[in-house]
Amino acid sequence: MQENDITRLASDERFLNYCFRRNADDVLYWQQWMIDHPQEAPHAEALRKQLILMAETSRARLLQEHFAELQARIHPPTKQPVPLHRRIWYAAAAVAILITGAAVFLLYPHQANDPSVAQANIQPGSNKAVLTLSNGRQINLSDAANGNISTQHGIKITKTADGEVSYDASASTGDAGYNTVAAPAGGQWHITLPDRSEVWLNALSSITYPARFNGNSREVQLTGEAYFEVTPDKQRPFRVSSRAQTVEVLGTHFNILAYQDEAVMKTTLLEGAVKVVFQNKSIVLQPGQQSQAGSAGMIVKNDVDLEDVIAWKNGYFKFNEDLESIMHKLARWYDVEVEYQGDVDKGRIFAGKISRSKDITAALRIMELTGKIHFKIEGRRVIIMN
C-alpha cells in the first residue's frame, strides 16, 4: 500500500470506527488487519493518531470559540471605534455581517484604481486610550489635560504625563466599581493601578480592574497584550483573566499576550513567580519561561528571549518569528489591514529590530531586503506578495 492509500483509509467508515472505538466489530477487524499487514501497520497507526489529535483539537477549539462567544455576551466589549474587519467573535449576527462585508469588499475593489483617492497617511501608533469609569462615563485620555481627571468615591485619577494615568485610592473606602482602559489599534497606555502595580497596555488591548482593590484578591481582566509589574502583597494575590486563562501572581514582572484574533495566549515571566491556570490545568512559571495556551491545551517554553517579548513596551519591534505573526503585530500598531497575494509562505521566519515610531514602510522594507517578499500599500491595506 502506498502512502496515498494509507490516507485513503481516512475515508473508510470502518477504519474511522476503529480509530474512534465506535463499535467492537470494526475495532477487532482492524486490529487483525494490523497484524496481517506488518509493513503498512505503522503508517496506518500513525494516521490513527493524527486523526485522534485532529478530532481532539477541533473539539477543544469549538469549545473555546463557543465559550468566547458566551464571554462576549456576559462582558460586552467597551464601545470603541473598531474597524469592521476586526469585529470577529462578538455575536452570531455580527459574524454574518462581517463575512458578507468582507466577501463583497474582496470581489469589488471599487477604489483601487481611482487616482483621486489620496493614499492614506499611515502613521505609527502613539499614546491613545479611552478610560471608562464605573458610571459608564468615557474619558479620552489622549485629549485630556495633565492633572486631575476624575475624583469618584474619593478615588483620585490623575493624568501624570502623556501616555500615563495613575490611581490614588488612599482616601476612599468601600466598593468603587470597575474601570476600563482601552487602547485602540495604533494606541498604547501606561496605567498605575490603585495598589501601585503598573500596567503597560499595547495596541488594541483593554484592561478592566476595580477602581479600588477590596477584599482578599486583586482581579483584573485583559484582552490583547500588556506588561505588568505587580506590587508584592502576600495577603492579596493578583489575578489576570483572559478568555479561559487566569494568571495568578504575588508580586512580579510578566507579559501576557491574549489577543482575540490570535489562537494562542502567551504568558512570559521575567521576574518572580506566576501560576497560569487554563482549562483546569495549572502551571507555575519560572523566570524566562513562557506558557502557551490554545485549543490544543497549554505547554511551557523554556529560555524564551525576553527582549523579544517586551521590546514593544520599550518602544521597538524585535521580530524573530513567522511572517503572519509579524504582520498581525504591525497591523495592530499601524491600524492597517493585511492581504496576501499569490503563494506567499506565511510561515517564513523573519528576524529584525526596528523602532515603533518609524513609518510602516521601514519595517516592511527590512523584510523586503531579504528578497523573499514584496509589498505594496493601497490606502490602509498592506499587500504582501512573493
Added chain:
Amino acid sequence: MTENDKTLRGAALKSQWNAFIGGEREDAFYAIYTHYHDYFIYLGNLKGFPLEKTKDCINDLFLHVFEHRDQLGHVQHHHNYLVTSFLRRLFRKNNADENIDITSLPDMPAFPSVEAAYIQQATHQEVYKVLQRYMDALPRRQSKIIYQKFYLALSYEEIALANGITVKTAYNTVYNAIGKLKKLISKHHLGLLAAAITLLSLLFLFFSRFL
C-alpha cells in the same frame, strides 16, 4: 462502559458548582461549561438539531446561570437542573411537544479524549506544535467539519446538509486537511511514526478493556 460516566462526573462537579454559585469563581464556571458543552452538543446532534442552534441553547442557558447565580443557591441537583433546562430550551424553540425524561437520555459515547492526552504526552513536542499551529490556522468552517466528521460521527451527507455544501466539498475538506497536515509533519522530518511504533503495544493493552 455501561455506567453513566457523564452523570457520575457531572455529580462530582458539585464542588465546582458551589464554588461558582457561592464564591463567584469564574474558573469553576468554566469547568462546568467545559464539562456540559460536549454532552449538550452530543445530545443536540442526536436529537437532530443543527450545531448553531445547539450552541445558542447552551450559551443562553449558561448566560442565564451566570446572570442569576445569586438566585440559584436553592438548586440541590445541579446536573438535573442543567440538563433539564438545556433540553427545555432546545425543544421550546422548535415548538415540539417532546417528553423530557432525563433518565432515558443516552450516555455520552467514550470518545478517546483520554487517549488523546496520552498521545499528546508521548508525541514529540515539535509534532504537537505543528499540529496546534495548523489546526488553529484552519478556517473556522473547516475545523467545524472535521469536528462533525470525527467527533460527532456524521456521514458526509449529513455534514453536507448541515453546512449547506455538497458532499464532494465536505469530503475534500476532510481529506485535504489530513493530507496537508500529514505533509507538514513529515516535511519537518518529525516522527509520528517513531512514536506510533513504540506506543502500539501500550495502546492495545490500554484499550483492550474497553471492548
